Amino acid sequence: MTGPTQEADIVLRLDGITKRFGMLTANGDVSLDLRQGEILALLGENGAGKTTLMNILFGHYVADEGQVLVDQSGTGLSELEPGSPHAALESGIGMVHQHFTLAENLSALDNIILGTEKLVSLTSARAPARKKLAELITRSGLDVPLDARISQLSVGEKQRVEILKALYRDARVLVLDEPTAVLTPQESDTLFATLKKLSADGLAIIFISHKLAEVMASSHRVAVLRGGRKVADLPTAECDLRKLAELMVGHEIVETVRDAGSPGAPLFTLQNISVGHGRDALHQVDLVLRSGEILGIAGVSGNGQTTLARVISGLEPPASGTVSMEGDDRTDANARTVIDSGFARIPEDRHRDGIVGPMSVSENLAIESIRKPENQRFGLLRFSAMREKARNLIKAYDIRCQGEDSPARLLSGGNIQKIVLARTLDPEPKVVLAAQPSRGLDVGATSDVHKRLLAARARGAGVILISEDLDELMRLSDRIAVIHRGHLSSAEETETLDRGTLGLRMAGQGGEQAA
Amino acid sequence: MIRFEPRGPVSVSRMLAVSLAAAFAALVLAAIPMAFAGLSAFNAYSLMAKGAFGSLFAFTEMLTRATPLILTGLAAAVAFRAKLWNIGAEGQLYAGALAAVAVGTGAISAPGYLLIPMVALAGALAGGLVMLGPTLLKTRLGVDEVVTTLLLNFIILLFVQMMLEGPMQDPMGMGWPQSEPILDEAALPKLLERMRIHWGLVVALAAALGVYFLLKRTVWGFEIRAVGENAAAARHAGIPVTATFVRVGLLSGALAGLAGVGEVAGLKGYLTADLSPGFGYSGIVVAMLAGLSPIGVVFAALFIASIFVGADSMSRATGVSNYLADLIVAMALLCVLVSGLFLRFKVRFIGAPATRETAK
Ligand SMILES: Nc1ncnc2c1ncn2[C@@H]1O[C@H](COP(=O)(O)OP(=O)(O)OP(=O)(O)O)[C@@H](O)[C@H]1O
Ligand SMILES: [Mg+2]
Numbered sequence: 001m002t003g004p005t006q007e008a009d010i011v012l013r014l015d016g017i018t019k020r021f022g023m024l025t026a027n028g029d030v031s032l033d034l035r036q037g038e039i040l041a042l043l044g045e046n047g048a049g050k051t052t053l054m055n056i057l058f059g060h061y062v063a064d065e066g067q068v069l070v071d072q073s074g075t076g077l078s079e080l081e082p083g084s085p086h087a088a089l090e091s092g093i094g095m096v097h098q099h100f101t102l103a104e105n106l107s108a109l110d111n112i113i114l115g116t117e118k119l120v121s122l123t124s125a126r127a128p129a130r131k132k133l134a135e136l137i138t139r140s141g142l143d144v145p146l147d148a149r150i151s152q153l154s155v156g157e158k159q160r161v162e163i164l165k166a167l168y169r170d171a172r173v174l175v176l177d178e179p180t181a182v183l184t185p186q187e188s189d190t191l192f193a194t195l196k197k198l199s200a201d202g203l204a205i206i207f208i209s210h211k212l213a214e215v216m217a218s219s220h221r222v223a224v225l226r227g228g229r230k231v232a233d234l235p236t237a238e239c240d241l242r243k244l245a246e247l248m249v250g251h252e253i254v255e256t257v258r259d260a261g262s263p264g265a266p267l268f269t270l271q272n273i274s275v276g277h278g279r280d281a282l283h284q285v286d287l288v289l290r291s292g293e294i295l296g297i298a299g300v301s302g303n304g305q306t307t308l309a310r311v312i313s314g315l316e317p318p319a320s321g322t323v324s325m326e327g328d329d330r331t332d333a334n335a336r337t338v339i340d341s342g343f344a345r346i347p348e349d350r351h352r353d354g355i356v357g358p359m360s361v362s363e364n365l366a367i368e369s370i371r372k373p374e375n376q377r378f379g380l381l382r383f384s385a386m387r388e389k390a391r392n393l394i395k396a397y398d399i400r401c402q403g404e405d406s407p408a409r410l411l412s413g414g415n416i417q418k419i420v421l422a423r424t425l426d427p428e429p430k431v432v433l434a435a436q437p438s439r440g441l442d443v444g445a446t447s448d449v450h451k452r453l454l455a456a457r458a459r460g461a462g463v464i465l466i467s468e469d470l471d472e473l474m475r476l477s478d479r480i481a482v483i484h485r486g487h488l489s490s491a492e493e494t495e496t497l498d499r500g501t502l503g504l505r506m507a508g509q510g511g512e513q514a515a
Numbered sequence: 516m517i518r519f520e521p522r523g524p525v526s527v528s529r530m531l532a533v534s535l536a537a538a539f540a541a542l543v544l545a546a547i548p549m550a551f552a553g554l555s556a557f558n559a560y561s562l563m564a565k566g567a568f569g570s571l572f573a574f575t576e577m578l579t580r581a582t583p584l585i586l587t588g589l590a591a592a593v594a595f596r597a598k599l600w601n602i603g604a605e606g607q608l609y610a611g612a613l614a615a616v617a618v619g620t621g622a623i624s625a626p627g628y629l630l631i632p633m634v635a636l637a638g639a640l641a642g643g644l645v646m647l648g649p650t651l652l653k654t655r656l657g658v659d660e661v662v663t664t665l666l667l668n669f670i671i672l673l674f675v676q677m678m679l680e681g682p683m684q685d686p687m688g689m690g691w692p693q694s695e696p697i698l699d700e701a702a703l704p705k706l707l708e709r710m711r712i713h714w715g716l717v718v719a720l721a722a723a724l725g726v727y728f729l730l731k732r733t734v735w736g737f738e739i740r741a742v743g744e745n746a747a748a749a750r751h752a753g754i755p756v757t758a759t760f761v762r763v764g765l766l767s768g769a770l771a772g773l774a775g776v777g778e779v780a781g782l783k784g785y786l787t788a789d790l791s792p793g794f795g796y797s798g799i800v801v802a803m804l805a806g807l808s809p810i811g812v813v814f815a816a817l818f819i820a821s822i823f824v825g826a827d828s829m830s831r832a833t834g835v836s837n838y839l840a841d842l843i844v845a846m847a848l849l850c851v852l853v854s855g856l857f858l859r860f861k862v863r864f865i866g867a868p869a870t871r872e873t874a875k
Contacts, residue, residue, distance in 0.1 A: 359744060
């Protein structure tokens with residue numbers, strides 16, 4: 001794709017932005033131009049400073065050096081007041097955060113107009129707003145049920161509300177932080193179709209992504225951050241996947257490949273499990289995991305994966321059916337006993353279930369084994385042992401942080417995931433449940449996760465891999481089962497499957513459904 | 516133009532500085548209504564300082580007042596750390612006092628070194644058991660503990676009144692609703708001759724150190740912090756969330772119960788229904804002022820006690836109502852809550868671009 005090129009079209013300029021957090025330079029002298037109608041992809045490793053840069057642009061943070069210039073209203077560039085999201089909105093900058101900022105119990109419509117009108121005039125503002133939105137929706141194709149409550153919407157719909165919210169405020173620059181991390185592949189396609197349409201209408205767009213294929217397919221230009229500095233800024237047409245990966249991590253990425261495994265005896269089984277009702281219920285699910293294999297669970301998210309993971313993790317007892325591990329009945333297990341039986345669980349929502357934000361990196365690394373003798377004696381914590389262990393894990397798993405004592409919430413999204421990975425995989429578990437393990441990870445970290453899952457398999461562990469990413473599933477899994485509306489199909493050898501059939505089954509067509 | 520920007524971890528020294536600044540700001544703000552009452556702030560505050568620190572007697576009175584506040588402050592702090600909202604320290608205090616009186620007025624006869632611990636234990640146990648109910652209702656049925664603990668305060672106070680006018684009334688009390696006096700062997704010894712200050716203060720200080728140690732260095736404390744900061748992640752990581760709540764509830768109630776023990780067995784000698792002028796509720800303020808830190812609780816309790824004792828003495832000298840104390844305490848709480856903003860956010864003054872470089 002080629003985009004507009006004239007110098008006069010510049011709508012946004014970052015000029016020499018530097019941002020430090022204590023000793024750490026999150027952004028170092030970053031300059032960036034954005035032109036009207038352009039789609040810019042911002043790439044970089046986990047912790048490279050992408051989110052920080054966008055937060056400066058939107059006024060959540062103030063840069064220590066440098067300034068943000070915007071074209072306020074076609075009158076040339078002028079400095080944007082630093083540290084003011086309000087000023088950023090006024091100047092036509094809209095931001096869609098990775099964690100949505102919508103009020104769950106208000107309607108989509110009210111969320112969109114909230115903040116643009118005085119609260120007292122909210123009622124009278126609805127009618128004109130509805131009209132303007134109807135127009136925006138037809139023009140952009142962002143289909144949203146305006147009167148539905150946010151809590152009833154899917155992730156993709158919530159994101160569309162966020163985008164509409166920005167457009168409603170007449171945004172001319174739209175920033176999206178990892179918009180596709182939580183979307184299904186279909187939703188991602190729709191999103192990019194919309195973004196292309198909007199950019200053709202003149203909207204300038206910056207999006208952050210770790211998925212290089214979508215960057216190649218949908219951006220005009222790519223900027224790459226490494227260690228807080230901009231190391232590349234070039235038209236997408238001059239890139240390919242390999243080059244992008246190299247630019248990001250500074251060296252070539254070796255694709256992980258699965259050798260022919262040698263699966264052993266059944267390790268973990270689910271028999272006829274039913275639980276819950278509604279969207280996330282499970283119906284008569286059967287599953288057999290053997291040692292030394294990776295069992296992939298494919299499916300569009302929201303088809304019962306969350307409940308499946310909760311049952312396996314010991315967080316939700318099944319209403320009927322049996323769970324067993326190495327022949328022992330584990331149906332009544334809880335999280336503690338599941339962990340103690342040698343089970344590693346990588347949760348899908350790492351911010352909610354994975355870490356305790358205000359606690360330190362070392363405490364988060366020890367939390368699952370806090371009662372083990374290595375972490376306590378007579379009920380007293382062994383801090384030096386915990387911290388030494390943490391230092392080793394930080395090194396081994398390449399967790400980018402300012403040391404084992406910094407609060408986990410200050411880490412970038414990808415590095416938070418690495419805490420969870422280090423904590424769960426380091427004790428060499430017998431079974432691994434990995435739910436969306438590479439979501440939000442950069443290419444290097446993703447290939448690292450893949451290596452570690454394969455290493456667990458080679459050790460004889462069984463791995464259950466829940467993912468939406470068909471490439472990941474086909475590359476790693478020995479067998480793949482498909483989950484759809486709470487029904488799990490029987491697993492089939494990966495070699496006998498192709499993307500087409502899997503895609504159809506994920507959509508609920510073709511292939512038998514387990515009764 | 517003032518802008519707020521989120522801040523990273525907060526150092527202890529900054530926390531201390533902000534707390535002191537908040538206390539100072541409260542005193543300044545309270546001077547305004549004083550001026551309307553025709554009182555010079557300097558005068559009033561020096562009278563108050565004299566009332567709280569001016570003599571050995573004043574100082575020990577202040578410490579005596581701080582003793583129950585430290586314990587109820589700890590009760591609130593430890594519970595709030597786990598996000599268990601125990602608003603019922605007042606009731607737990609009375610339950611503790613009632614149990615102390617039940618054991619200490621002759622039901623059991625034993626030498627002091629046995630009887631005093633038994634009285635204390637009974638009070639702590641009673642307070643803890645009172646808090647156990649709301650805790651179990653929360654963990655089992657999801658009943659809001661704010662409501663249950665708050666309402667229990669009134670139930671317990673009424674129960675105490677019933678006991679004091681019925682079975683536990685002092686037959687020698689000429690019909691007053693008060694209990695029999697605590698036996699001499701069961702009373703907490705005084706710390707100083709002819710002063711009211713008693714061993715309860717030592718118990719309170721030890722409790723503060725104990726809670727600090729518990730939260731900081733033990734597995735249980737780790738679990739309390741984890742549950743309080745993110746219960747979902749704690750549960751996922753295999754931490755026994757329900758058991759942790761129960762532990763916290765028992766501990767919190769026991770600390771409040773001990774405050775009641777100190778008041779009857781250390782200070783008053785017998786139980787009346789006006790034993791506590793709201794120590795349980797003030798404990799919440801103490802805990803908030805302290806930022807839920809157990810060591811901070813000691814200082815916050817001393818601050819509040821000196822305001823109350825000082826204001827009493829000032830009002831005796833000037834005739835200005837000692838409600839002023841409530842005013843200052845309320846101001847202090849507001850100031851500390853506002854100062855929380857300064858702890859979580861960096862304040863930047865943004866005007867000309869030049870100021871940006873300097874305002875780091
Ligand atoms: N408020 C803060 N205080 C201290 N350090 C911070 C703060 N915010 C971010 N950091 C640090 O700055 C660095 C850059 O973080 P940022 O969130 O910008 O990374 P990112 O490129 O978005 O990474 P990811 O792809 O994992 O989301 C990280 O090392 C992070 O730990
Ligand atoms: Mg980020």
